[in-house]
Amino acid sequence: MDETTREHKKCPFCAEWIKAEAVKCKHCGEELSSGKDEHLPAWLTLFALAMVGFLVAWFAGAFD
Ligand SMILES: [Zn+2]
Numbered sequence: 001m002d003e004t005t006r007e008h009k010k011c012p013f014c015a016e017w018i019k020a021e022a023v024k025c026k027h028c029g030e031e032l033s034s035g036k037d038e039h040l041p042a043w044l045t046l047f048a049l050a051m052v053g054f055l056v057a058w059f060a061g062a063f064d
Pocket of ligand 1: 014
């Protein structure tokens with residue numbers, strides 16, 4: 001493993017090499033997730049909200 005791959009990573013947006021600790025690409029300006037994905041994807045949030053709404057409606061109907 002050489003220095004470049006150990007301390008640098010490839011930007012998924014523009015494929016340029018940037019520092020591993022970088023949170024923003026200096027080449028294209030895109031924000032990068034620092035290693036692990038902390039925030040949930042938008043579709044998962046919407047899916048969770050839809051499920052909660054469905055369950056609430058279902059329980060409301062069941063106990064009516
Ligand atoms: Zn980039």
